Structures are given as structure tokens and as C-alpha cells.
Amino acid sequence: MKQPSVRATPRRGADAAASGARNPPVAAVAAASAPAVRHLLVDDSSEGQRLDNFLLRQLKGVPKTHVYRVIRSGEVRVNKGRAAADTRLAIGDDVRVPPVRVSAPAADGAAGDAPAREFPIVFEDEFLLAIDKPAGVAVHGGSGVSSGVIEQLRQARPGARFLELVHRLDKETSGLLLIAKKRSALLALQEQFRQRSSEQPMAKVYAALVAGTWPARHKVIDQALHKYLDAAGERRVRAVAADHADGRRSITLVRVARQLPGFSLLEVSLKTGRTHQIRVHLAGAGHVIAGDDKYGDFALNKALARGTAVKGCRFDRMFLHAAKLQLRHPASGEPLELAAPLPPECEALLAALAAAPAGVAQ
Secondary structure, X not given: OOOOOOOOOOOHHHHHHHHXXXXXXXXXXXXXXXXXXXXXXXXXXXXXXXXXXXXXXXXXXXXXXXXXXXXXXXXXXXXXXXXXXXXXXXXXXXXXEOOOOOOHHHHHHHHHOOOOOOOOEEEEOOOEEEEEEXXXXXXXXXXXXXXXXXXXXXXXXXXXXXXXXXXXXXXXXXXXXXXEOOHXXXXXXXXXXXXXXXXXXXXXXXXEEEEOOOOOOOOEEEOXXXXXXXXXXXXXXEEEOOOOOOOEXXXXXXXXXXXXXXXXXXXXXXXXXXXXXXHHHHHHOOOOEOOOOOOOOHHHXXXXXXXXXXXXXXXXXOOEEEEEEEEEOOOOOOXXXXXXXXXXXXXXXXXXXXHOOOOEOO
């Protein structure tokens, strides 16, 4: 198979999808409306959860008795094997969900109300779609979000037989997001995310702007993290001791890309992929990410949004961007390097900082 091109995006598949959206064949419409087998990737937000509770959360509108029935019948599979209702899930598990029809109100509220939307394409072929996700868009619906990237893409591409998220990005984070277009591609890419070994050179690199001057010698953060729920029931993460009973070892690599007045632009690589890992690690080191509304400096965030922190520039999002992704193509095995440029608002903030060395109010 020919090695995939990083820069040139095949448009034929996208054009065909757009044509299908305008005038989809009857068979495609029927396939889109009928229930289909789904493959769900377990991320760290569902780690340790019982299979039955995981499915009840994912299959809103499906009667509880039916959920337990498909589990008992063996139609639900975890990593291709039968699993009991009390099976505890682990990160990276592939949960096969058989075709189930949700109740009409739930279906309408989930996929039916999702606006059809395409996103900037970085790479696409018959196996894989890589998009540049904007900040402020969730990757999937749930937890108060009616729809996300995956639901909107499915609405925009009703003829697509298979579209599944390979991994996640925080709603506030922009940048590279992978969607599998075949089940074989999903499983191959999930395995790369799990392994991250020399044979499977998966590497994710983020651009982050943090407050203060990051010490160039501080290149590795090896700090265990623990997830918990705050008083409002929202998920949060904190750094804990290495021997903490509920802590998980987490490693982040940091390189200073550019020093700016009052800020540092960092290139951050992940050796592990924990919830909010970059945000908590950088904040714990004393350098919060600009615009981070969970772990950041709220006074600084307000000043950035008002345009008083950096003269002549208003910035009202988190400066964390998934900029580069190295992986092997799920079908050919050839190395694939993807890149998403910084969004215009991030570039504008950097330019304003460089042009006004005295304009930072810390």
C-alpha cells in the first residue's frame, strides 16, 4: 500500500460523502437509521467501572432490563470475549455493543438534534480521518453536552458505515483528533495508544502557553495523579504521592519552545495519557496554562479575556493545542506524521506578547 501523505488530503472520499449527504441512496438512509453494532473505547474516565453501569450510561433510553439481557446473552463483548455485568473495565478496552434501538425521545435528543458539521481535515483515507478540532467543542455528547464531534460528523456523513473516536481531547483543547472509518483501523490505532513502545511509535505533542518563565532544565514531570469528584459532582484531578493508593504514575515531557514576556510557550509530550494530565502537571509545577478555567489563575484568565493582561489582545480560551501526532498507518503500518497549526487566536496572542514586552500585567 502506498505510504499516506501527511500534507495532501485525499478529497475524493470527502466529496463523495458530501454528495451522499445531499442525495443519499435509499440503502444508505436505511443503514443510517437502523441500529448498528458499536465499538466503544474505554478511556480513563470509565476505568474501573462495571460493565453494566458503563452500558447504562452509554445507552440512555434503552430499558435497564434489555441492557442486562444483552449482557447475559453474550452479545456484549469486551476485547472480543464474553463478559459479565460486574466485569471491571480497563483503559483501552474495546466494548462491542450489539444493535439496540433507543426510545424515541432519547434518540431525538442524542443524534437527531446534533447539527451536521464537518471539521477541518488534516488527513483522510478509507481507514482514517484526522481533523483539527476547534476549542470549545466536545468530542462526544454526554455530561450536559447534547452532541459533540462524533455525533455531528455522523449527521454530516449519513452514508458512512463506521465512524468511531480513536481517542479523546478535552472540550477546551484544540487540535488533532483521530476518527476510525473501519473497525480494523479502530482496533489497530487503539493498540498503538495502549502500547506506545519503540515498535509502535505513537507520540502526541501539544503546544501550551504557561504563565511565568519555565526553567529550561525542568524537562520531565513524573508525578502520580488521582481523579476525584468535586462538591458539584464534576471530575477533577490532583497530584498525589507516588505511593498513594489511588494514584497513577503519570509522565510528561516538557521543552521550552519560546520565552515571552511573562509567559513561556512549551512543547509538551505525553508518555502516559491521564485525564487532565498536562493541565495538572504544569499547574503543579507553578506554571498554569493561560485560560485554563479548571486549574488555572482565574484573575489572569479574566484579564486575558478583557484584553488587559496583554495590551491590544483579547484571549478567552485555554492555550492548549494538540499540534503533532506520530503513528503508524493502521492498514499499511507506514509511519504517519500529522500536524495542525496553531489557531489564529493563539498566534495573535503570541504576536501581541512579542510586540509588547511591557504589556503583560501579572
